[in-house]
Amino acid sequence: MSSLRSILSVGEPLNPEVIKWAKKVYGLTVLDTWWMTETGGHMIVNYPTMDVKLGSMGKPLPGIQAAIIDDAGNELPPNRMGNLAIKKGWPSMMYRIWKNPEKYKSYFIGDWYVSGDSAYKDEDGYFWFQGRVDDVIMTAGERVGPFEVESKLVEHEAVAEAGIIGKPDPVRGEIIKAFVALRKGYEPTDELKEEIRIFVKEGLSAHAAPREIEFKDKLPKTRSGKIMRRVLKAWELNLDAGDLSTME
Incomplete structure (x- = not known):
């Protein structure tokens, strides 16, 4: 591995713990990036020359205008979660959906291509992925x-x-439920559930702390390692999990 010069990641963002592990093992900082098939190339990246904020996908490439907008197309201030959008006109931009022009139009609010990802931008201009819009919890x-x-x-x-x-919850609209796979040597007890819940509450906020925690031997993942939240939701609510062909 002595010839390894850089490591880039794309897809689901890497948890900070993974980036710390890679730094310890390989001596390199994993550079998280963001793009989609529809964008035709990278849009937001961590440059090797910039300070990396663990968990952030970085900043837009030169010439790319990215923003966090609301459902009406208004840009949101720093640290407000909303729709991750790219101003149309970038060189590799898709220009149509075959035989479905109305579908193509539905991806845009004014001049903004709406990615379907939820994110926020901090006061330093770094973008932070939070999940697909359908995954965001109210x-x-x-x-x-x-x-x-x-x-x-x-x-x-x-x-x-x-x-x-x-x-779903009749009072709060939704509550957060966490599915957790434990490390070897830990027992799945009610006391550990409460310890984990308080850990999140103190580290993030009270409303971000899971109200329910369920221990699992393993979690459903795609072959590329992404946790399949829709499968977790289907299990919990007795829904059809849909296509499972990509599940490992």
């Missing part, structure tokens, strides 16, 4: 992205993997 009037909660969960010494979903 609990007691607060929007909670699954990624920040899952990242905090895996910081706990007992937690190997974690996935969260929004579970």
Whole structure:
């Protein structure tokens, strides 16, 4: 591995714990990036020359205009979660959907291509992925992205993997339920559940702390290692899990 010069990641963002591990093992900082098939290339990246904020996907490439907008197309201020959008006109931009022009139009609000990802931009211009729009949880009037909660969960010494979903609740709209796979040597007790819940509450906020925690031997993942939240939700709510051909 002595010839390894850089490591880049794409897809689901890496939890800070993974980036710390790679730095310790390989001596390199994993550079998280963001793009989609529809964008035709990278849009937001961590440059090797910039300070990396663990968990952030970085900043837009030169010439790319990215923003966080609301459902009306208005740009949101720093640290407000909303729709991750790219101003149309970039060189590799898709220009149509075959035989479905109306579908193509539905991806845009004005001049903004709306990615379907939820994110926020901090005061330094770094973008932070929070999950697909469908994965964002509305609990007691607060929007909670699954990624920040899952990242905090895996910081706990007992937690190997974690996935969260929004579970319908008559009072709060939704509550956060966490599915957790434990590291070897830890027993799945009620006391540990409460310890993990308090860990998230103190590390993030009260509304981001899971109200329910269920221990699992392993979590459903795609072959590329992404936790399949829709499968977790289907299990919990007795719904059809849909296509499972990509599940490992």
